Structure formats: C-alpha cells, structure tokens
Amino acid sequence: MPAASSSTTASAFLFPAFKYIPSIPTEIAPTTEGNTADLKTFVRAFLLPERLHHLHHSLPHSKQADMTRVPALTSHFSGAMDINYSPTVLICGHGGRDMRCGVMAPALEAEFQRVLRASGFTSAGSDGGGVDGPHHANVGLISHVGGHKYAGNIIVYIPPKMTVRGASAAAEAEPHPLAGKGIWYGRVEPKHVQGIVDETVLKGRVVKDHFRGGIDRSGDILRL
Template identity: 75%
Template sequence: MQPILVQSLSRTWSGRTYRNCQNIRLLSSTQRSSKLRARLEIPPPFPVTKTCPEPSCNCPPTPALPEGLPIDHEQALNGTMAAYAQQLLICTGQPDWTSRIEDDGENKGWGNLVRGLKRLLGRGGPYLDPFNNVLVTNSSIAPAASFSSATASAFLFPSFKYIPSIPVNTASSPDQATDLTTFVRAYLLPERLHDMHSSLPAAKQADMTRSPDLASNFPGVIDINHSPTVLICGHGGRDMRCGVMAPALKSEFKRVLQARGFSSAGSDGTTVDGLNHANIGLISHVGGHKYAGNVIVYIPPKMTVGTSSELHPLAGKGIWYGRIEPKHVEGLVEETILGGKVVTDHFRGGIDRSGDILRI
C-alpha cells in the first residue's frame, strides 16, 4: 500500500481554528522508504487566482525605498499573518504616528482610547487573554464630526461594525453606566473562552466572556454591510518601507476604485457604509514591514458581485496581502474586491467573520 498525502481543512492552535490545505503524510513503518505518493487535492476555502493581471494603463512607478531597507522577496507569504480574533481600527484623521502608538495622540480621544485599551487588555490588565488577540490599530480615517478628548470612533473587523462614539475613560463613579470597560465587555471579549481557562472560578470566567447585552449602551453603532474597506500599512514612524510605499498605494486604490464607480471616505468620516462606497485608509503597524506594501481588504458580509444579487465569494472575510506595488492595485481591485478571488502570490493570510483564520 502506497503512502497517502491527506490535506487537512482545519486545525486548532491557541484557541483559534485555522483553515488550510496543509499536507499531512500518513506512513506506516514499512512505507517510510517508499517514494510513491498519491495526492488528495482539496481546494482552498475560497476562489483563487495565482497572480495579478497586468494593469490596463500606465500606473505610478514603485517608490524608491530607503537604502538598507529592502523588501523580502524570498520568503513565502502564506502564513506570515499572525492570528488574531478582532481588529479594532481607531479613526485618528492623521496619516502617521509615533513608533509606539500609545505614546501618540496626547489629549486626543483616539490617543486616550489606545492607552485605555492597553491598560485593560495588555500585560497586567484585567482582561488580558493570550487566546483573544485583539489588534488595536490606528487609521488615517477621520473620526466622527462630534469627537472630543473623551470619546473616539473606530471600526471593528471582522464584526464589520463602526462605533462612532466610544468613551475612552473607565468609570469614575458607580453611577456612570457606559465607559471603556463597558465597550470592551460588549464587543472585544471572546464569546467563548478557550478550554485552558476551564480551571478558573465561574465568576472569573464570566468576567472574561463577552456580554452582548451591553451593546445596547452604544445605540449609534453602524453595521458595515456593503462598503469594502482597504487598509494600507503606512506607519513610517515605525518603518520607512511602509511609510514610503503606502501613500502611492492609497492614491492608486482611490483612483482605480473611483474609476469603477466607488466613492471613498470623506475627510469628516461621516460616510462609512453604502452601495458603491469604499473605505480607504492608512494604518499603523500590523507586522511584516519587510513585505511592504502590506494591504488588508475586508469584504462586507452583504456585498454582491457587480449589479447581480449573487453574494460576493469573500463576503465577511478579511484578506491580507504583502509585497503590493502600485502596478498590482488594479489587479487586486478586479480580482479580489470585484471578482471575489484571492491572489495567492501575495496572500499572507485571512480571517472569516466567525474568527477562523484562513490559510492556503
């Protein structure tokens, strides 16, 4: 009997489910020397295409990178995205930040939000959970017009929500019903704890689990159902590869999407969801500067293909790409945002709406 290669559709690691097509070799002791193998081909969990098509017109040149900061073209990109549960995308209205985003935004609501979340979710915080990795990311998308130093605005993916007013302080008195802790408990804690927490007291487990009923304290929350969101790492304060590449990519995404009938977010941050609207923003560090340009595309859960009623094949998913240059933007728009295919040559990883991590 010859060895068999079986491809696994999913595996679990650190409490997350990973969907992939990883080869697992099943060999008996008498078969180890055999070189005969039969492959059971299992397709990726979404439509794919290998490469970006060539652009249909002249596109901007790839910006020259700083000396000594090359792009890594050797390492395979698939699997270079770190697993995460949710990404909180904070609206700052500015295109770059200091190396440590918690040191930025002094006396501003978005800066206070970053620092408050670090106190609650970070090392030593009451809601620290190594199995619930929440990415706290700054974005250039403008906050709601009514922002102040006491509140901030943010998107939440892959929950596909926009929260226009998040209180950034913890309660100073028992009479204060809504504070940052309320937001964390309503939206950022896991719906179910990892099995490693089973030995904790029941009260502690309850404290570390999401309380969806608290979401009623945030009546202005908007579901992102129709607008794709394109995020480009532009954190020059952390690494100039992304700082140099991102502005050119943002301009090209805006140009290509507008040519296909999409409007993009205004400077006041008032439009966040709608048919033929796209959110485009620069973001802070998400890992992998050596793979610049780094792009994340979130496809909303009710997006359809073109003018048809057919649900988009990537609806509800977030797709991470690396080594993106201006010449690739048109191809990503056509293949991924409009066509529903993942470009495997640039794929770093992904996440679906349930929080499962996507691999190929």
C-alpha cells in the same frame, strides 16, 4: 479614528464582525455604577472573547466573567451599525520599528482611493459622508499587522451582502465569492492596486502572488 465632535470620543470599524461604532468614549469612568458607557464598556461589549480557552478554566468564575464578552452591553452603543455593502481596505501604516510600511502606506492609500473612485465607488476614504452603501468604499491606515519585509501590507474586507456583476450585462447581481471575508496581501505596491481592485474587490478572486492569509466572520483562518 478621533470623532470630529469631541476629543474624548473616537469611532471604530470592527472586523471580522463588519461593524462600525461612531462614538466610543476614550476615557474610563471612575465608577462602574449606573448606566454610563466608557472605554471599558466598549471593550467588554465588543472586544473580549465570547468564550475563554480551556486553560483559563482554573480561574475563579468572577475572573472568567471579567475576561468574557457581555453582549448586553452593546445597548450602550445605539449608533453601532453593520457594514453590509461597502468594501474596506486597511493599509498598514506602522513606521515605528521599520519605516517600510510607514513610507509605502500613504502612496497606497491615495492609489486605492483613486482606483476605487474610477471603478464606480462614489465615496472612498475619510472624505465621504457615510460608511456603508453599495457605491461606497472605506480606505484607511491602521497599525502594524505583521511582517515589515512584506510591505506594503493590506487587508481587504468584503462585506456580507456585497454582490458582483453577473456573467452578462442582463444577468442579475450575484453574491460576492468572498463575502464576509478578509483577505491579507503583502508586497503590495501602487502598481498592484488596480489589479487587486479588479480581481478581489470587483470579481471576488484572490491574487495568489500577494496572498498572506485570510479570515472569515467566525474567525477561522483561510488558506489557499
């Protein structure tokens, strides 16, 4: 998402790393000398793989190094923060090849914002002042996630430290059963949003009728 302060920077949520980067240069510097952070620095710090597939082992070491993540470069992004408490709902809004997701997405975004607010999340969507907190939820549109025939497509990311209510009113909060995981749903319509928020976000249960897959923080695929 473009940052309000400058047209040459952007912000990003990174999943399943559960991180938020508030300021990312959108240009590539003409030289790699010095300590200037640019878009390439961001890619090498956060997006490249930590290790390569064995099929790449025949490449020169210098080429392998260029294709591998460099964690030390994260120091260029001092504003990066962990998303520990706020659930994030990402909705496919792709409308290029097939309009089904593009048409469905705005209605789903509005309904998720409405239901989450009614469920006690005081700030949801892009109008809130923060991105992480026990009573905050992030809702936004993303590009294609696969399968127009499954529109609407959504991914619900449950942060690592999110909790659920205990069995009784007096019971202490318990770790969320889906903490640190992303759950991918398909064929979601606005009428299904209340159930997804109630079951998945608030109770940690997967809605099997809409389940398309999932992922945990290590990148492993989740299946029912």
